[in-house]
Amino acid sequence: MTLRNTISQIWYTRCPVPTPVGLATQLGLLDEAFAKEGITLSSIIDSKDRAIRSSHFDHHLQYSFRHGGNVPPIRARSEGNPTRLVGITWTDEFQAIITLPGTGIGTTRDLVGRRFGIARRPPGIVDFMAATALKGLVSALSLEGLTHKDVEIVDIPLPDSVLDNREGPQLYGLRNRQAYGPEIAALLRGEVDAIYVKGTPGIGVANLFATHTVTEFGFHRDPKIRINSGSPRILTVDERLAEDRPDLVARLIETLQRASAWAEGHPDDVRRFVAREVGASEEVVAAANGPDLHKHLGxxxxxxxxxxxxxxxxxxxxxxxxxxxxxxxxxxxxxxxxEIETRAVA
Structure with missing residues (x-):
C-alpha cells in the first residue's frame, strides 16, 4: 500500500477571523476537495480533547494545516516544530488605541506618562494577545515619534490559559469568550488609562462602552504600521504533510483560491459568512473590515x-x-x- 492511500484524515484549524479557509469551509469546498482523495477533515479547535486543541497554538499534530493569526505558528517554528509556511492572506482590520471619556487623553501625544494596559496570560501557550497589543502600541506611538518608553506599561494579569476560553459554564453556550473584557474592566476601575483593541471584538467593545478613539491605524497607508498578529495571516502545514503529500497542499491552496475568487463576486454573502465566523453582526464586520472585505481574502x-x-x-x-x-x-x-503553475500549463 502506498503512502498516498494511507492518509485518511487531515487535521485543520482556523482562527475566528476572516480567512479563505473559513470561507471555503462554510462553502463546503474543503470537504469536497479532500473527499475526492478519500480524506476526512477534522477540526482541531472544535475537538473536545484539550491536547488536540492545543495544536491550534503549537502546531504539533502531524498531517495538519492552520490558517489564522501569525504569532502561534511563528512561535511554534521558533521552538523547532517542523512546519512550512505555504500561504499568506492580508485582510486589514480595525486597530485602535482607546480610552474612556474624561481621562484627558485626546491624541496619541497625550499618552505620554500615562498607563497603558496589557493583558498577560500565564506561562505556557505564547501570549499572542499581549504581543498584539504591544505591537499596536509601538505602531501608534511611532506615528508621533514616540516610543514605548514614553508611556507606563501596566500588566493586567489573567488567571487562565487561552485554552480555557473554550471551556466552562461562563461561556453561556457560546464558543468563545468576549475579547477585551479584562482590559475594559481595568479601564473602568481606573487602573489603566488606555488599551489596544482590534477587529470585530475590538470595535464592538469600543462601541458598547462609548470609548474615545485616541488613534486608529488599521488601514494606515504604511504597511509596517498595520502589520500585527492578524495583518497578515498565514497558512501553515506540518512537515509530514508538506513532504509526504505536497499534492494535497497544492490542492488545499487551489481550493482556497476558488473561495477567494468566489468572494470577489459575492460581497453581501462574504459579509454574512464572516459575521457567522467571527460571532458578530454584519454591521460590525463592515465597520471592522471595511466595504471591500470581499476583495481582500486572496x-x-x-x-x-x-x-x-x-x-x-x-x-x-x-x-x-x-x-x-x-x-x-x-x-x-x-x-x-x-505544482499549481505546472498544472495550469499542462
Missing part, C-alpha cells in the same frame, strides 16, 4: 507578504516572545505553488 506567497511576516517575526524576537530567532526564507515552501 492568498499568495509574494515577496512583500513574506517580508511582512519577517518584519513581525523580528518584532516578536525583539520583545522576547520567541524561543529563538530563525530565517523566514527557510520556513517558506513554494513547492505547492510551483
Amino acid at each position: 492568498i499568495g506567497l509574494e515577496p512583500d507578504l513574506v517580508d511582512a511576516i519577517g518584519h513581525y517575526k523580528d518584532f516578536l524576537h525583539e520583545w522576547g516572545f520567541l524561543a529563538s530567532n530563525f530565517d523566514i526564507e527557510q520556513w517558506v515552501d513554494r513547492r505547492p505553488w510551483a
Whole structure:
C-alpha cells in the first residue's frame, strides 16, 4: 500500500477571523476537495480533547494545516516544530488605541506618562494577545515619534490559559469568550488609562462602552504600521504533510483560491459568512473590515507578504516572545505553488 492511500484524515484549524479557509469551509469546498482523495477533515479547535486543541497554538499534530493569526505558528517554528509556511492572506482590520471619556487623553501625544494596559496570560501557550497589543502600541506611538518608553506599561494579569476560553459554564453556550473584557474592566476601575483593541471584538467593545478613539491605524497607508498578529495571516502545514503529500497542499491552496475568487463576486454573502465566523453582526464586520472585505481574502506567497511576516517575526524576537530567532526564507515552501503553475500549463 502506498503512502498516498494511507492518509485518511487531515487535521485543520482556523482562527475566528476572516480567512479563505473559513470561507471555503462554510462553502463546503474543503470537504469536497479532500473527499475526492478519500480524506476526512477534522477540526482541531472544535475537538473536545484539550491536547488536540492545543495544536491550534503549537502546531504539533502531524498531517495538519492552520490558517489564522501569525504569532502561534511563528512561535511554534521558533521552538523547532517542523512546519512550512505555504500561504499568506492580508485582510486589514480595525486597530485602535482607546480610552474612556474624561481621562484627558485626546491624541496619541497625550499618552505620554500615562498607563497603558496589557493583558498577560500565564506561562505556557505564547501570549499572542499581549504581543498584539504591544505591537499596536509601538505602531501608534511611532506615528508621533514616540516610543514605548514614553508611556507606563501596566500588566493586567489573567488567571487562565487561552485554552480555557473554550471551556466552562461562563461561556453561556457560546464558543468563545468576549475579547477585551479584562482590559475594559481595568479601564473602568481606573487602573489603566488606555488599551489596544482590534477587529470585530475590538470595535464592538469600543462601541458598547462609548470609548474615545485616541488613534486608529488599521488601514494606515504604511504597511509596517498595520502589520500585527492578524495583518497578515498565514497558512501553515506540518512537515509530514508538506513532504509526504505536497499534492494535497497544492490542492488545499487551489481550493482556497476558488473561495477567494468566489468572494470577489459575492460581497453581501462574504459579509454574512464572516459575521457567522467571527460571532458578530454584519454591521460590525463592515465597520471592522471595511466595504471591500470581499476583495481582500486572496492568498499568495509574494515577496512583500513574506517580508511582512519577517518584519513581525523580528518584532516578536525583539520583545522576547520567541524561543529563538530563525530565517523566514527557510520556513517558506513554494513547492505547492510551483505544482499549481505546472498544472495550469499542462
